[in-house]
Structures are given as structure tokens and as C-alpha cells.
Amino acid sequence: MDARQLKERVRNTGLRFTKIRESLLELLLESGAPLSAPALLGLLHAKGITVNKTTIYRELDALGQRQIIRQVQLGGRAAQYEIIASDHHHHLVCLECKKVEDVDMLKDLDQEEKKITASTQFTVTSHSLEFYGICKGCKTTI
């Protein structure tokens, strides 16, 4: 998933390709981990792009509805967002510094989803798996 593909994907949903939207998606694409609304706001301002927080929330909502990004819950007060890429991955959340890293999927959980759907009255459509612990940086400083 590169910037060009993403641009195409956004256009196909009928969304206009604005400066703010472009920069926001760029930030999410370049970041190796999910970002929160306040974080995105700060990063955009640091880039010299003045944008209101209302815009950010509406933007995240619009992109979420179109399945371009997804909200992930990783602890901390603010929700975080990531691009929905073809490669499925999970998260490593550091309990010390709260930083999040992506980790490629080790084990296939599709079978588990099917088992639950078959044995309960709950139809599973997706899942999310987070591992908590201490990251490299925090181990050396403690």
C-alpha cells in the first residue's frame, strides 16, 4: 500500500482529495503504529498545516466509514487509528512508555473466528490481538 494506491482508494469512495486529508493519510501511512486524534493534530500542526480538531474527528469518522482506516483500542485515554492494509497484524503495547509497535501475524485466527460463529449465537467478523509487555527502550532505562 503506497500513497498512490491510497489516493485512488480515497477517490473511489467519492471523497475529495484535500490537503488535510492527504497529509493525514500520509502520516498514518508513514507511521509504523496507530496514531490518536490529538497526536495527528499535533503532527499536522508541526508540519505547518493548521487544522481544527473538529475536522480531524470528522475526517477520521469519514475514513472509518469507508473502511480506509480503523479505530483500535490500546489503552490510554484517546482512541488510535490505523490504515486498513492487506497485511493483517497485531500490536505490541509497552506498559511503560505506552508506545505501540506493529507485529506481523504469527498465527492464523480465522479458524477461531469460525469456531465461535459455529458454536455460539455470535457471528464473528473480525478480531484484534494485543500483546502487552516492556519494549526494548524501556528495558535498558529501567
Place this chain on the structure above:
Amino acid sequence: MDARQLKERVRNTGLRFTKIRESLLELLLESGAPLSAPALLGLLHAKGITVNKTTIYRELDALGQRQIIRQVQLGGRAAQYEIIASDHHHHLVCLECKKVEDVDMLKDLDQEEKKITASTQFTVTSHSLEFYGICKGCKTTI
């Protein structure tokens, strides 16, 4: 894990056994799913127990530090809390009504934790797995 065992566990950590603490733990124990601070506040008031929100947050923090309860992130604005029981389980989160059900662990993820710890610089200490989909109740009403 019954109320008596829980009471013992609380006492062993040096915490006093107050009416508020007792009722709060009772609610978490009886509920088959995690509860948020605002939800607990409402349930306690409904029970006729007047309690300030500051107390709830401090209570949840105190119990969390003593490993009696744990915070879980399941979407929605408020964090949710559950008793740490001996049986490990995961969550089924309904995307429609946002209700959460517990589901017994199907697959052991300890091996995955070890693999990550061995192959990366990140030391995994725990994990959390959520399945998203549509619950029984919401399927019939849609």
C-alpha cells in the same frame, strides 16, 4: 471465584473492606462482562449506594494495583474493568449494541508470547484478544 474468596483476597492486600468496595466487587463479580466507571457509578446509585465518582476511580485504581481487577479496552469512550479470575478468557464485542460477552479461551496463546519475546526485543507479559461481530440479540432485530 466467589464473594468469600474475593473478600479474603482483598483483605490480604491490606485494603479495608468497606460497603462501597464490597458492592463494587459484587457488581463486577455478578456481571458476566466488564463494566465501565460510569456504569458502576450508575449501578451503585441504583442500589441506593451514594458514591462520588472520584471514589470509583480511586477504587478501580487501588484494586488494579493489587491485581484484583484489570482494565480492558473494548472500544467506546470509557475504559472497562473486570475481576482477574483464574480462568483466562477473551471477549466478544457486538458492533451493533456494543455489549460485551466473555468467551472461554479456545487456543493457547502462551506459545505466541514466548515466540515474540524470543524473536524481538519486546518482553511480552500478557495479551488480550477481542472478537468483533454481531450478537444473537442484534441479529434478530436487524
Place this chain on the structure above:
DNA sequence: TGACAAATGCAACTAAGTTGCAATAAGATA
């Protein structure tokens, strides 16, 4: 019972997220 720490309430605060309304700008079309 008395002392001391734990527990609680209150008020005032911060931070995340939402809503309504008015102004602006993207981009399709003529």
C-alpha cells in the same frame, strides 16, 4: 477507647470527543 492511616466527598480542573451553524473550497458541468 484513641490514634492513625485509609477511605470518601467536594469543587475545580484537564482532556477527549461532539454538535450546530455559518463560511469556504473542490471539482463537475456547461
Place this chain on the structure above:
DNA sequence: TATCTTATTGCAACTTAGTTGCATTTGTCA
């Protein structure tokens, strides 16, 4: 290119979740 429609944006005011400092009350143990 000028115009029109609609998406996008900003602003202000709001709600909700969660926090902090300080004063008061209450368990528990000697």
C-alpha cells in the same frame, strides 16, 4: 473559464471521562 452544487472546514459551545488538592470521615488495631 464561470458557475453551481456539495463536501469540507472552522468556530464556539457543549458533554463526558477522568484527575487533583484538600478537608472530613471512618475502619482497624493496639
